[in-house]
Amino acid sequence: MSRYLTYQRVSDLPKLVGKEVELRGWIADKTDKGRLYFLRFRDGSGFCQCVVFQPNVTPETFAAVREVTQESSVVLRGIVRQDARAPGGYEVDVREFRILQRAQGYPITPKEHGVEFLLEHRHLWLRSPRQHAIMRVRAAVIRAICDFLDSRGFVRIDAPILTASACEGTTTLFELEYFDLGKAYLSQSGQLYAEAAAMAHGRVYTLGPTFRAERSKTRRHLTEFWMVEPEAAFFDLEDDMDLAEDLVEYIVRYVLEHCEAELHTLGRDVRKLERVRRPFHRISYTEAVEIIRRKGVKLHRKLPDGGEVLEDFPWGEDFGAPQEEAIMEEFEKPCIIHRYPAAVKAFYMKRDPDNPELALAMDMLAPEGGGEIIGGSQREDDYDTLLQRLHEHNLPVEAFQWYLDLRRYGSVPHSGFGLGIERTVKWITGAQHIREVIPFPRMLYRIVP
Ligand code: 4AD
Ligand code: MG
Numbered sequence: 001m002s003r004y005l006t007y008q009r010v011s012d013l014p015k016l017v018g019k020e021v022e023l024r025g026w027i028a029d030k031t032d033k034g035r036l037y038f039l040r041f042r043d044g045s046g047f048c049q050c051v052v053f054q055p056n057v058t059p060e061t062f063a064a065v066r067e068v069t070q071e072s073s074v075v076l077r078g079i080v081r082q083d084a085r086a087p088g089g090y091e092v093d094v095r096e097f098r099i100l101q102r103a104q105g106y107p108i109t110p111k112e113h114g115v116e117f118l119l120e121h122r123h124l125w126l127r128s129p130r131q132h133a134i135m136r137v138r139a140a141v142i143r144a145i146c147d148f149l150d151s152r153g154f155v156r157i158d159a160p161i162l163t164a165s166a167c168e169g170t171t172t173l174f175e176l177e178y179f180d181l182g183k184a185y186l187s188q189s190g191q192l193y194a195e196a197a198a199m200a201h202g203r204v205y206t207l208g209p210t211f212r213a214e215r216s217k218t219r220r221h222l223t224e225f226w227m228v229e230p231e232a233a234f235f236d237l238e239d240d241m242d243l244a245e246d247l248v249e250y251i252v253r254y255v256l257e258h259c260e261a262e263l264h265t266l267g268r269d270v271r272k273l274e275r276v277r278r279p280f281h282r283i284s285y286t287e288a289v290e291i292i293r294r295k296g297v298k299l300h301r302k303l304p305d306g307g308e309v310l311e312d313f314p315w316g317e318d319f320g321a322p323q324e325e326a327i328m329e330e331f332e333k334p335c336i337i338h339r340y341p342a343a344v345k346a347f348y349m350k351r352d353p354d355n356p357e358l359a360l361a362m363d364m365l366a367p368e369g370g371g372e373i374i375g376g377s378q379r380e381d382d383y384d385t386l387l388q389r390l391h392e393h394n395l396p397v398e399a400f401q402w403y404l405d406l407r408r409y410g411s412v413p414h415s416g417f418g419l420g421i422e423r424t425v426k427w428i429t430g431a432q433h434i435r436e437v438i439p440f441p442r443m444l445y446r447i448v449p
Helices: 010-015 059-067 115-120 129-151 191-201 237-258 260-265 270-274 285-294 321-328 383-392 397-408 421-429
Strands: 020-032 036-042 047-053 073-082 090-101 175-177 183-186 203-211 224-233 281-284 298-302 308-312 335-338 355-359 361-366 371-378 414-420
Touching: 010 020, 010 047, 010 090, 020 090, 036 059, 047 059, 059 090, 129 203, 129 224, 129 237, 129 260, 129 421, 191 203, 191 224, 191 397, 191 414, 224 237, 224 421, 237 260, 237 270, 237 335, 237 361, 237 371, 237 414, 237 421, 281 285, 285 321, 285 335, 321 335, 321 361, 321 371, 361 421, 371 421, 383 397, 414 421
Parallel strands: 047 090, 281 335
Antiparallel strands: 020 036, 020 073, 036 047, 073 090, 175 183, 203 224, 224 414, 298 308, 335 361, 361 371, 371 414
């Protein structure tokens, strides 16, 4: 048997009632009752209560328990008991206990800490129950995405992170010098590469980190975030929206099924997640503008002198957080908004043949303040039109020659979208801020740890 299987983990305890186990982990907390100690033990797979009763152990073992501090690493042996009073339902009656390293002055104590302090100690904060639960949900969301797409014939294709061109506008590019070849950028999106791969494999997805030099300090923006981007040949906008709904429904059901304990730790109201079943809501941009106007939500327009005026929301503007919130007050399930004004969307989107002012674009907004979790579109598949768009957007045509090739050699209708992993995890966990749902957040004012 492999050596790492010779000791047990907290997650195995329900199967080991009455048996002696060896656990290796850390002490999250300790309560002293004189001849009795309660230890809150964690080993990464879960938390459990360990009880040390003086008459059951040697004087050396009891001395070690007396000395042990918060976050010391330990190895212990004991007997598993089922006990409804123990947090988690199981406890270990300790017989042997050894300290591996005695921690001193662990900075995160059970008292409340400010979020800046916690972010500075993110490398340690990850150990706390709430952060532990969020990272598990994050892992489950990614597992669900891969499960869903793999089982539906989408091939995973990894896109490069260093790129020579912009995908989502030139204002949010992180730039660097690339040897003698001039400027390179950190990828804003794997989409253009996914399009190439879709012409090779039909249905593909990219999954990886993407970068935006956003100067925004909102609860929804990171400068480095993860995105899954499915792309499919022969998909039109309707197919794209259907795929997006199927994927999000699958993710939420998967998390409900596999992360019950984590959602409980997070105090998440799961009834709201149970409602996330197809069909979702679907409205056009124009219908969304009607909702915004009916609710009297104004547009804050910045003036050249730095001032601001409030205006009735004009058709043609992109939505900001106040508009998205107003729309989503109407809905308990996610809502797809489709057919945005082409002027506010990316160069690669196909125009609506019924109204060339509109792009065949779609965004999915999540309820409960989740905001935009998906952005996608049908792609422009005509060579001449795409070339014209590159010019209109002042993009360097030379850098896009390979992309234009996809329209030169066997162009087909195709569509795809990007789902932000952190936006999705934030919504599903109910976290207040996106910085809590990525292990090491990169934001305007934070790159350490
Ligand atoms: O709407 P976006 O910019 O779309 C694209 O990048 C397309 N190329 C995707 C595609 O069609 N393949 O970004 C997609 C999603 C957003 O809906 C949001 O969930 C997330 O990525 N996102 C961010 N998440 C965190 N921080 C940021 N700064 C984000 N910008 C976008
Ligand atoms: Mg978007």
